[in-house]
Amino acid sequence: MGVRRRWVPAIIATAIAATLMAPPAGAGSTTSTDAPITDPVPEQPEQSRLGLVLQEHAQLPASQPTPPATDQRLMRHNRINYVGEAPDGSGRMYVPDLNGPLHLLSGGQQHVYLNFEERFEHFYSGRGMGSGFGFVTFHPEFAxxxxxxxxxxEDEEAIATEEPTYPNQPDPFVQSVVTEWTAADPSANEFAGTSREIFRFGFSTQIHAIQQIDFNPTAEPGDPDYxxxxxxxxxxxxxxxxxxPQDMSTPAGKILRIDPxxxxxxxxxxGIPASNPFVGKPGALGEIYALGMRDPHRFSWDPGGEHAMYLGHIGQHAIEAVxxxxxxxxxxxxxxxxxxxFRPENQCWLYPLPEDDEQYGYAYPVAAYDHDPPANWPCNSDSGHAISGGQVYRGTDLPQLRGKYVFGDLVDGRVLYTEVSEMKRGAExxxxxxxQLFDTDGKRMRMTDFVGDGRVDLRFGTDSERNLYLLAKANGKIWKVVGTRTGSGSEVTEGVARDLVSYYDFEHPFAADDSREVDSGSSRTLLTQVNGGEDMRVVDSAFPDSNNALQVQQVAPAANGNDDWKAGVWEGDANGVESLSAFNGTKGATVMGWFKMTGENPSPNSTTPDTDDRFNAVGLAGILSGDSNGHDVRALLELIQVNGELRLVALGRRLDGGASQTFAAQQDWREVLPPGEWVHVAATFDYTTGEMALYRNGRPLPGFYTVPGDPWQVDGSGTSGTNPRGVKIGGSFPQNxxxxxxxxxxxDSLMFLNEAASADTIAQQYLRFFRH
Known part of the structure; x- marks a missing residue:
């Protein structure tokens, strides 16, 4: 089974109307320009050749939320969210699970040290991504x-009876409770001892409560922070x-610092430390250490350098920041x-800072990336991105990692880093x-492959030796980073990348709905896996660095229905798919990818009662024309009958509504695409000259044109000035x-270019798949 997960609908942002405090005068205005910024962080993370080798360290037991969850995002193997080492020299690792258990790991053995679902009558973990047993930290003198x-x-019943430390937010839904525990025997593998509540606060919704509590591990006895x-x-x-978040009279949207x-x-x-920055300020809580936060998800300290504190902050609909x-x-x-x-009335855009911004004294990120939802995904919907703050590596075993802040996207599972030396306040x-990620056998993988799911729920942790760990709720596993290696770089050559409009490698399920595939090309057009959804992404390798492929197939040969597995993009509006505008008036196109025949082709014709009848074509992949009904194409790779024989063809149309031309391979199609064998096939279309070509495994295929004369009406210009209605893959009619x-x-690795690639370009691209 390939990377998969139950379908999760888009979560449309909803505003909770409340007025607790007016914003500072002028803080939301701009005096320079009102032009919105639609791509606030245009530079994407660069693909590094640095690779981490992950070794499975532990598999934690399954667990369930309380009460049972209805949100699919909470229905994970378990909800482990951190791994650390108890500071007692025992080597025991601790792992909190939001569903209740606190696990200890020692010598390959697992113990439930304490179970919150059993301990607290009003324990609540059934709604909210961070609800439940959120975090645990050990006093530096725990031993x-x-x-x-x-x-x-805790739930609403607790809210009705328990006194909060500070007044709850209006109509509270959950309360976060901070508890101090004292173990009678710190070396025991099951807790026995006493506890006392030290802080309680209620939140209006089930999201953005208290995510993490922690001690500064770099502080020594006698330091002010110890x-x-x-x-x-x-x-x-x-x-x-x-x-x-700006209201200094409430704990919400802040980092607090207290003395237990x-x-x-x-x-x-x-206690309230006298060294806290707002102690004695009228109207301000003395506990506040920093403010102005939405969801301060994970923080950590650099164990080297100047021991800086770094926070991974989850943004609203655009910015994930460090x-x-x-x-x-x-x-x-x-x-x-x-x-x-930020302007709440228009969350699709951000705006430039006002000219008087310096007067507010805001501190800005030292590193950030933006959400960049797919072009054909609503901007105000969950696009499946959230930062998971990480760790600065200062260990000795992996010198290539030293001085790097390693973090990631907790949803899609990308692992990122930035150099600590380049994270400077006030600078760019x-x-x-x-x-890149590798298993211990040297196979390059992504976190979605390690967990077998499009939504990873990635977290990071460390131990006393400063080793780095990754863990995921999707399958409840923990991996230790045991080595580094040099990866082989991108599968896409520079020659192809220049003109690559859409690229689907089926290694990038869309985290908000992994029945769709993320486009790694320039257009970022989300692909829909029709009818089969996530099950269409299967474990198979067309080339060494591939892990997954797309399965398309006929489902019910005897029924004229709409259940065949296929894929595509469709926009029925006459304006077509805006993100595919690179094919509007283009002078050329290329369609190429890896194909493996896995069943009967051509398929039985489900539109006729004759069981011996077969369709006269086998759809591979193509770009639709601007006036297409889901079948007519601008550029297509297909098997189709030519003079009564099935042949591999490049079929193209220069003008909407105009005549098509077909370039057919001379070789028998069963030799070009033998059953069970991966083959790289390409078709090129030059609309300015009328020339077409086919390629197999990087080499040209001899062929012939099937229509005499000039059906394209070639005049040196490109195609019609219209956007395509979409793309179709594995059959016709992507609108289903x-x-x-x-x-x-x-x-596998389907590529759509707005240029008729040269023979050298296609040959180089084919060879690139085997670089090592």
């Missing part, structure tokens, strides 16, 4: 004092339409998202790099209202 600290969420507990408190989901051993807090259960956190910082939410002005964003010409086959 002596047995103290550790946790945060978990033994102080940091709490990352989200905005409760209401910062979008209120100024809660003090008693001058409002409930007498903790901040360096210093006492008194204000990151600007919800007046700012990253280094841009540090460049981001996407690392008719099924014709199915292909029982697999496909």
């Amino acid at each position: 002596e004092n047995g103290k550790f600290y946790t945060v978990h969420t 033994g102080l507990l940091y709490l990352a408190v989200g905005d409760g989901g209401i910062g979008l339409d209120t100024d809660v 051993e003090g008693n001058d807090g409002p409930n007498g259960q903790y 901040y360096e956190v210093r006492a008194g910082d204000n990151f600007g939410w919800s007046q700012r998202e990253g280094r841009f002005e 964003r540090a460049p981001l790099h996407e690392v 209202n008719v099924e014709r010409n199915p292909c029982n086959c697999r496909m």
